[in-house]
Amino acid sequence: MALSALDLLALLIVTCGVMLQTWVGIGFGLLAAPLLYLINPAFVPGPILILGFSLSFLVVLKQRANLNWRRIMPAIIARLPGSWCGAALLVAVPQYGISVMFGASLVLAVLVTWRTYRVTTTPWSLTVGGFFSGLMGTATSIGGPPIALVYQEQNRIIARNEIAAFFLIGTPISILMLVLQNQIDQASLLLSLEVLPGVLLGFWLANKLDGRIDTTSVKPVLLMISTASALMVLYKGVQGWLAA
Numbered sequence: 001m002a003l004s005a006l007d008l009l010a011l012l013i014v015t016c017g018v019m020l021q022t023w024v025g026i027g028f029g030l031l032a033a034p035l036l037y038l039i040n041p042a043f044v045p046g047p048i049l050i051l052g053f054s055l056s057f058l059v060v061l062k063q064r065a066n067l068n069w070r071r072i073m074p075a076i077i078a079r080l081p082g083s084w085c086g087a088a089l090l091v092a093v094p095q096y097g098i099s100v101m102f103g104a105s106l107v108l109a110v111l112v113t114w115r116t117y118r119v120t121t122t123p124w125s126l127t128v129g130g131f132f133s134g135l136m137g138t139a140t141s142i143g144g145p146p147i148a149l150v151y152q153e154q155n156r157i158i159a160r161n162e163i164a165a166f167f168l169i170g171t172p173i174s175i176l177m178l179v180l181q182n183q184i185d186q187a188s189l190l191l192s193l194e195v196l197p198g199v200l201l202g203f204w205l206a207n208k209l210d211g212r213i214d215t216t217s218v219k220p221v222l223l224m225i226s227t228a229s230a231l232m233v234l235y236k237g238v239q240g241w242l243a244a
Contacts, residue, residue: 006039011198013039018055018202023210025151025160026144028052033141034106034233036195044102045090045141046178046188047195052141053171054199059164062207072162074123075130075147079170082134087177089139099237102140106230109136109145118153125150130170138174143167 003011013035020027029048036043060067093101119125129150137143147166151159178184 007194010036010039010043010195011201014051014195014198015202015205018051018199019206019209021055021144022059022160022203022206024156025163026148028055029137029142029144030106030109034102034230037102037233040191041095041099042187042191045138046175046184047192048141049137049171049175049178050189050192051195051199052167053175054196055203056164056167056171058199058203059161060168063161063164066157067161067165068158069165071121072126072166075126075133075150075166076169078127078130079134079137079166080173082131083138083170083174083177084134086135086138086140086174087181087183089135090178090183091181096237096240096243099233099240101237102142103230103232103234103237105136105140106142107227107234109142110227110230112145112149119149121150121154130166133166134170134174137171138177143170143174 013032017028017030017032020031029052032051033044033048036048089101090098126147129147132146133143135143136146144163147163148159151163154162175184
C-alpha cells in the first residue's frame, strides 16, 4: 500500500521525536504529539502513549544493567492515581475542550522545560512528579516534563535511563485507564502500527549518532517547534469553543 505525504510526514515526526528522547530523556511527546495531532487528532493520546511505551522498552532493554529501579519506584506508584485522574478528565471534557487543554498543557510544559527550576531527586519530588506525569500523560500524552524536572540535577545518561524505566511501567497504566474509559480502540492500534517503524528507525539513528551531536543545542529548537505547534492546537480549540 502506497504511503501518502501525510503518512510519510508522520513517520518523519516520530523518527525525530524518538531520536530526541533517546538522547536527552524527553522530547518525543513535546515534539511529536502536537504535530501528529495537527495531522490527525486520533494520534492523541492513545497512539502516542503506545509509541512512547515502545521506545521506553527499547531503551530499558539496552540499558537494563544501569538502572536504579528502587529510586524510581515512588514515581511509578504515584502514576497510578495520576493516570486515573487524567482518564476521568479526558472523558468529561468535549473535543474542543481537549484541544484547549492539550494546547495549554503543552505551553505549560514548554515553559517548565525552558525555565529550569532547581528540583532535587528525592522520594517526595519523584512522587509529585510521577502523579502529574500520569495526569498529563494520560489526558494529553505529554507526561515527560513533570518527571524530567525531577531529574534535572542528574547526569544525562542516568536521567534518560531512569525516565525510560518510569515510562516502561507507568505508560501501560495510562493505556489501561484509557482502555477502561473506551478511549483506545482498534483504530488507535492500527494508527500506532502505521508509524511504529519510525520508533525503530529513530532509536537506531540515535544510537548511531550518539556522541556526535551536541544535545544541548537541540533543546531550543525542540521548544520553539513545540511552542508553535501548541499555539496552533490551542487556536483550533478556541475556535471550536467559540463555535459550540
